[in-house]
Amino acid sequence: MRRILYVAEKNDVAKGVANILSAGAMQRREGRSKFNKIYQLQGQFQGQPALIAVTSVSGHLMGNDFSPEMKRWESNPIESCFDAQILSTVPENMEPIARTLREESNKVDTLVIWTDCDREGENIGAEIVKVCKEGNRHIDVWRAKFSEVTSAAIHRALQSLGRLDQRIVDAVDCRSELDLRIGAAFTRLQTLHLQRRSRLFAAGDKQVVSYGSCQFPTLGFVVERYKEIESFIAEPFWKLVVEVTREALKVEFAWDRVRLFDHDMVDTLYDECRDEGRGIIEEVTKKPKSRWRPCALDTVELEKLGVRKLKMSAKEVMTIAEKLYSNGWISYPRTETNKFPKDFGLNNLVALHNGDQQWGAFATEIGQRGANPRNGNKSDEAHPPIHPLKHATQANLQHQEWRVYELVVRHFLACCSWDAKGQETKVTLRVGEERFVATGLQIEDMGYMEVYPYDKWSDKQLPRFTQGEEISDFLLRIADGETSPPLLLNEADLIALMDKHGIGTDATHAEHIEKIKERKYVGVQPDGRFLPGFLGLALVDAYDEMGYAMSKPLLRSDLEKQLEAICRGQRTKQDVLAEQLAKYRAIFVQSETNQHLLSVHLNREGNTRMTWLLVTGGGGEGPRGGGTGRGRGRGGSVVAQIPNHAAPAVGATTRGRGRGRGRGANAVAGGGGGDGGRGRGRGRSRGGAAGAAGGGGAYPPRAAPITNDQKPCSCGIGSSLRTVQKDGPNKGRQFWTCSKQMADPGKCNFFEWAA
Numbered sequence: 031m032r033r034i035l036y037v038a039e040k041n042d043v044a045k046g047v048a049n050i051l052s053a054g055a056m057q058r059r060e061g062r063s064k065f066n067k068i069y070q071l072q073g074q075f076q077g078q079p080a081l082i083a084v085t086s087v088s089g090h091l092m093g094n095d096f097s098p099e100m101k102r103w104e105s106n107p108i109e110s111c112f113d114a115q116i117l118s119t120v121p122e123n124m125e126p127i128a129r130t131l132r133e134e135s136n137k138v139d140t141l142v143i144w145t146d147c148d149r150e151g152e153n154i155g156a157e158i159v160k161v162c163k164e165g166n167r168h169i170d171v172w173r174a175k176f177s178e179v180t181s182a183a184i185h186r187a188l189q190s191l192g193r194l195d196q197r198i199v200d201a202v203d204c205r206s207e208l209d210l211r212i213g214a215a216f217t218r219l220q221t222l223h224l225q226r227r228s229r230l231f232a233a234g235d236k237q238v239v240s241y242g243s244c245q246f247p248t249l250g251f252v253v254e255r256y257k258e259i260e261s262f263i264a265e266p267f268w269k270l271v272v273e274v275t276r277e278a279l280k281v282e283f284a285w286d287r288v289r290l291f292d293h294d295m296v297d298t299l300y301d302e303c304r305d306e307g308r309g310i311i312e313e314v315t316k317k318p319k320s321r322w323r324p325c326a327l328d329t330v331e332l333e334k335l336g337v338r339k340l341k342m343s344a345k346e347v348m349t350i351a352e353k354l355y356s357n358g359w360i361s362y363p364r365t366e367t368n369k370f371p372k373d374f375g376l377n378n379l380v381a382l383h384n385g386d387q388q389w390g391a392f393a394t395e396i397g398q399r400g401a402n403p404r405n406g407n408k409s410d411e412a413h414p415p416i417h418p419l420k421h422a423t424q425a426n427l428q429h430q431e432w433r434v435y436e437l438v439v440r441h442f443l444a445c446c447s448w449d450a451k452g453q454e455t456k457v458t459l460r461v462g463e464e465r466f467v468a469t470g471l472q473i474e475d476m477g478y479m480e481v482y483p484y485d486k487w488s489d490k491q492l493p494r495f496t497q498g499e500e501i502s503d504f505l506l507r508i509a510d511g512e513t514s515p516p517l518l519l520n521e522a523d524l525i526a527l528m529d530k531h532g533i534g535t536d537a538t539h540a541e542h543i544e545k546i547k548e549r550k551y552v553g554v555q556p557d558g559r560f561l562p563g564f565l566g567l568a569l570v571d572a573y574d575e576m577g578y579a580m581s582k583p584l585l586r587s588d589l590e591k592q593l594e595a596i597c598r599g600q601r602t603k604q605d606v607l608a609e610q611l612a613k614y615r616a617i618f619v620q621s622e623t624n625q626h627l628l629s630v631h632l633n634r635e636g637n638t639r640m641t642w643l644l645v646t647g648g649g650g651e652g653p654r655g656g657g658t659g660r661g662r663g664r665g666g667s668v669v670a671q672i673p674n675h676a677a678p679a680v681g682a683t684t685r686g687r688g689r690g691r692g693r694g695a696n697a698v699a700g701g702g703g704g705d706g707g708r709g710r711g712r713g714r715s716r717g718g719a720a721g722a723a724g725g726g727g728a729y730p731p732r733a734a735p736i737t738n739d740q741k742p743c744s745c746g747i748g749s750s751l752r753t754v755q756k757d758g759p760n761k762g763r764q765f766w767t768c769s770k771q772m773a774d775p776g777k778c779n780f781f782e783w784a785a
Contacts, residue, residue, distance in 0.1 A: 042356030132165035216241035250581025283466035326415035329536035368406030
């Protein structure tokens with residue numbers, strides 16, 4: 031009888047494979063690791079009777095690191111990280127697993143790798159082979175490929191065994207070596223310099239200021255959005271609105287010009303419409319309207335939906351999804367594919383849910399009509415879209431597991447169903463030369479939304495209007511507002527940007543986001559949006575000033591393309607390694623020469639210990655250290671002072687509260703305890719005047735004298751008189767603004783039109 035060893039990536043998968051192949055009759059025994067059991071069974075392998083042992087690892091079995099002498103940062107030139115020897119060894123915590131593999135491989139003639147079918151899984155498989163060959167160098171190695179822990183998938187994998195793909199293994203090894211060398215070099219450069227030169231690091235402070243070629247672009251997206259908001263200047267606009275009340279319904283007609291930035295022009299058009307005194311219904315149209323069902327589910331979409339709809343972090347969503355996969359509830363959750371093959375057997379998968387109390391009736395109707403998935407256009411040629419494999423109830427799963435499972439099921443059923451349909455009515459009203467439009471919706475078939483509560487589509491009733499009829503009983507008014515900045519990024523926004531620019535993979539997005547949070551490069555507001563910390567801002571600004579766009583996605587995106595080329599056999603690991611190391615080494619040499627800019631920017635941020643955060647409409651909060659900042663806006667924008675979450679200068683305390691309220695134009699308000707103090711501040715602005723108030727501290731720095739012909743800005747210093755150069759309705763107008771340079775992190779957002 032042949033003796034075979036199967037090795038999976040996780041214990042749950044090993045147990046699932048053994049259970050399927052033995053029909054539940056396997057025997058369990060202990061391995062060297064208490065977390066990784068050995069499951070013994072008798073079965074068939076390649077048509078012959080076999081005694082099979084199934085065990086597992088716990089992710090990567092081996093790790094790369096420098097030789098021991100390189101561990102002493104101060105004793106080695108930092109640049110030596112680019113060519114120092116790298117050792118690949120089994121860490122101490124993985125040694126019990128490695129001992130099990132060596133012992134078990136010595137008893138068998140064949141090894142089958144059952145790791146996840148992605149790049150990391152292929153690389154982990156190569157590590158397993160390396161350790162097993164220490165126990166039996168003649169062992170024959172096969173690779174099983176599967177996307178779900180089901181009987182059909184496991185037996186199909188055994189019928190189509192292949193070999194490990196060395197090109198994929200090389201691509202992961204290449205990335206791992208680059209990440210180690212580049213990360214170590216820049217981390218040591220940043221950390222050692224700042225510990226010596228920045229007074230924000232206390233003597234003996236061992237805080238690590240890490241660098242990662244995925245981590246930095248992820249931080250860069252957060253900083254870039256923050257700076258867009260910080261530099262945003264709101265512009266007032268005006269628009270005409272027509273209201274008509276008929277059949278007890280009030281209908282608002284929107285102006286087809288949308289809005290104008292010239293108040294005088296809007297006033298003129300208002301007068302013309304008012305003088306006309308009547309309107310004509312020029313057109314009434316009705317047309318079918320559809321709301322499309324969602325595409326088949328891939329990893330990035332699952333992460334974004336988990337963040338937006340379930341209010342979980344992407345990391346939490348993926349951890350739960352992997353557990354659901356390991357236990358056979360859903361298919362493999364790390365996939366770039368969003369289209370189902372034609373012969374996928376969707377009707378059978380849908381039928382599993384016919385008896386469910388919540389969505390059983392809908393599943394039955396899909397079966398009667400025939401599953402008709404809405405497919406996307408992406409495929410990784412390895413895994414299908416994420417879908418449920420068997421029916422579960424809330425009693426089978428824990429609370430958060432159920433929520434993720436329910437999302438996967440509802441998304442799958444929605445994808446396989448039909449679009450929501452309705453009739454849209456569009457009414458065009460002309461008053462003088464101006465046109466206004468109102469729309470209404472009558473839903474005829476809720477379609478997929480019967481089972482998918484994450485989307486909303488509501489009826490919007492319109493009274494009856496007739497083409498050509500004259501209307502005189504309307505209300506015409508001028509509405510005003512201000513342009514508003516974009517919102518800070520939330521985790522779903524960040525994942526979408528990382529996916530778009532090729533930063534990391536669907537398997538690592540959440541990991542990189544967690545890393546910049548852990549390093550305090552960013553903070554998270556109560557609404558889940560990211561705010562850069564002063565350390566994150568300083569690092570991005572310093573490298574930008576050096577002339578290297580380290581926080582931009584170009585460098586890492588290029589590396590990901592080169593790794594794909596290795597996987598396709600178009601490039602070799604050695605060529606890509608040499609090219610990438612040469613590129614980063616040149617940047618490192620120049621960065622080492624200009625490293626003083628790191629401490630310059632960090633000390634500047636530390637001196638200010640304050641970031642101006644633009645918050646619009648309805649207010650917002652940003653917890654940064656011991657203080658909070660709050661803003662409330664109405665028809666304008668508010669700038670709230672928020673103390674940084676980083677440590678202040680030695681001996682200082684930061685306890686404070688700032689509140690701001692703006693109406694009609696920018697308002698600046700701030701408060702917050704200063705050095706060793708505690709205070710509350712409140713400011714209010716109306717009609718274009720800016721107000722600032724603060725109490726109990728020394729933020730911002732003491733103001734310089736103000737001359738008689740200057741207006742004070744929110745920093746308490748004299749503002750500058752400037753002229754609008756941009757083409758538009760305000761070109762040539764003069765305005766007052768903060769006199770500090772745009773690059774100065776202490777520059778405030780004071781703005782006021784000159785008389």
